[in-house]
Structures are given as C-alpha cells and as structure tokens.
C-alpha cells in the first residue's frame with residue numbers, strides 16, 4: 156500500500172457569511188500521519204470533509220500526488236474514512252461490514268473473503284467476523300470500522316476523532332495500534348482530534364488550528380519546545396504553560412506576575428509582551444537560590460504533584476514536582492529554572508527569540 160502525498164493549497168470554506176476555514180495550506184508526505192488539532196469549532200472536521208470531497212472548497216485546491224482532485228467524486232478519491240460514530244451497519248456481521256466497500260467495487264467474492272480476513276487478523280478481530288456490531292465491545296467496533304476503511308487499501312486514511320467513544324484505557328491501546336498499523340501499511344493519514352495528548356503521541360506532524368486559521372504546522376517536539384504564539388503555547392502541554400501578560404524591563408518581567416531575572420540576564424526585548432514557563436520546567440526546592448514563594452495548593456496527580464505557588468514578588472505560578480515530596484499549603488519554598496525554560500512573546504502573542512535570555516551585553 157502506498158500513501159498519497161497530500162497538498163492543501165490556500166483552502167477556504169464559507170457557510171453563508173461565515174468563513175470557517177481561512178486559507179489553509181499544508182502538505183502531508185507519503186506515509187505521514189498528520190493530526191489536525193484545535194478546539195471545538197476551529198474547522199478540523201470541515202477540512203477533513205473537504206479532503207474527502209463531501210464539501211466543496213470556496214477557494215483553494217487539494218492535490219493527491221500532485222494531481223488536483225477537486226473534480227473527483229468522494230468514492231473516486233481512493234480514501235478510507237473513520238468517523239466518531241463508526242456507523243457500522245447493525246444488521247450485518249463484522250465480516251459483511253468490512254466486506255461492504257469491496258462488494259461495491261465488485262471485487263470477486265473469493266478475493267473479498269481473503270482481504271477481509273487479512274485486515275481483520277491484522278487488527279485482532281479475525282475471530283469475531285461472524286458477530287454483529289452489538290455483540291462486540293466498543294474497541295472491537297472501532298477496529299472493525301478501521302478495517303472497513305483500510306480493506307480497500309486506500310491512498311489516504313481520514314480519521315475524525317475515531318477514539319472518542321472509547322474509555323480511557325482502551326483509548327491508549329487503540330491509539331498505539333492505529334499508529335503501528337498506519338506505519339506498517341505506510342498509509343498517509345489525516346487525524347482530527349481536539350486532544351493534544353493524542354495528537355502529540357500519534358502524529359509525525361501536527362497542524363494546530365484556531366478559528367479556521369493555521370497557527371503552526373510542526374513536529375510534536377517543535378510545537379512543545381518552540382510554540383510560535385501564546386495560543387499554541389497554551390494548547391500544547393498538560394498541565395498548560397504558565398503564561399502572563401505584562402512588561403519586560405531591564406530587571407525582568409512585571410505584570411500578572413512579577414518575575415525578576417537573575418543578575419546578568421536580559422529579556423530579548425523591552426516593553427509589552429507575554430512571559431511563558433512550563434510547570435515541568437520549574438524546580439521547587441526548600442531553600443537556596445530561586446524565586447521565594449509559598450505553597451497555596453497541592454494537587455496529587457499520581458506520579459507527580461501540581462503545586463500552585465504564590466510568588467513573594469507577586470502573582471501565582473504552577474509547578475510540577477515529584478509525587479513523593481511532602482510539600483504542604485503554607486510551606487515557604489524557592490522556585491528555580493534554567494534560562495531555556497522561559498518563553499517570550501510580543502504584545503501580539505508571537506514568539507520572540509529562542510527562549511534563552513541572552514547574557515547582559517551579549
């Protein structure tokens with residue numbers, strides 16, 4: 156199976172006066188898994204339906220392997236789709252459900268049987284083919300829907316929140332399985348999700364959308380380390396980054412938090428902007444160097460604890476600490492960090508610099 160190279164060029168979609176997708180351009184390489192990530196209503200599903208051919212773009216083009224597909228009917232686009240509601244036919248067995256797209260294509264019966272068995276075995280539901288959807292678990296239904304999408308050996312797989320009906324544990328297992336299968340088959344995949352953990356775990360690259368506009372298209376690592384603006388910075392990472400509005404001064408940052416920088420550090424610019432720092436990039440110690448603070452709240456997250464701290468200089472910050480450390484509300488502590496932990500954004504929320512405060516005079 157060979158995946159398409161998929162290109163979206165300046166893709167826009169209007170419904171009446173509302174433009175829900177605004178000039179989206181991105182490319183998925185053959186075999187790549189690209190996640191479309193963003194909050195509800197940002198245009199993820201609309202993008203998928205445009206690629207599927209179920210919606211027509213208001214502007215822009217879609218190309219598979221360099222060829223425009225806008226004139227092609229959905230069934231002629233060579234895609235497999237799995238949506239949130241798996242929409243298996245309840246009166247058919249899993250075998251009949253999975254075979255359905257091949258029967259439509261009038262594939263010979265013997266070949267259908269072989270191909271259905273092969274893909275079902277690959278997905279671990281080979282023994283359940285005689286059952287109806289109501290007679291198997293949610294996870295098994297989800298795999299049957301995936302098998303039905305893959306049995307045609309399409310050039311592109313479209314997944315719209317395919318895991319959201321599963322409970323948390325099966326969900327984790329299912330995402331590993333889908334990713335493994337997708338890598339094995341080398342099938343280009345667009346995955347719609349609002350769950351940043353799912354996007355980061357599964358995707359080669361993630362397109363972060365907000366209100367129909369692409370914010371950043373990058374690898375999970377780059378999104379996490381170098382978010383291009385405060386929206387991405389806040390959306391990627393759990394617990395979310397601490398982000399404050401205020402002013403950078405030669406001494407540090409003053410605003411929603413007062414954050415003096417150590418002697419010898421300079422912010423990359425002076426004036427209005429945002430300061431960001433991830434809870435996991437802060438170290439909380441009892442004494443020594445660091446910003447003086449007091450513990451306000453401790454939330455146990457199992458392996459780790461999330462502290463809400465009140466900084467002595469002003470403002471609050473959340474910090475992730477090892478679960479076993481006995482911090483309690485009221486304790487006086489020090490907050491430490493390395494220069495690379497700080498993210499700087501201008502007054503429009505756009506990233507400035509590499510997050511390293513250069514030494515004074517540098």
Ligand code: ATP
Nearest residue numbers: 170175193194195196197198199200201202347349
């Ligand atoms: P969700 O995660 O909630 O599904 P989404 O990011 O997938 O969100 P879309 O379904 O793409 O969002 O919708 C984007 C916007 O377009 C929303 O404001 C939605 O109300 C609107 N919209 C979607 N389909 C239509 C339609 N057929 N007619 C009018 N407006 C629509």
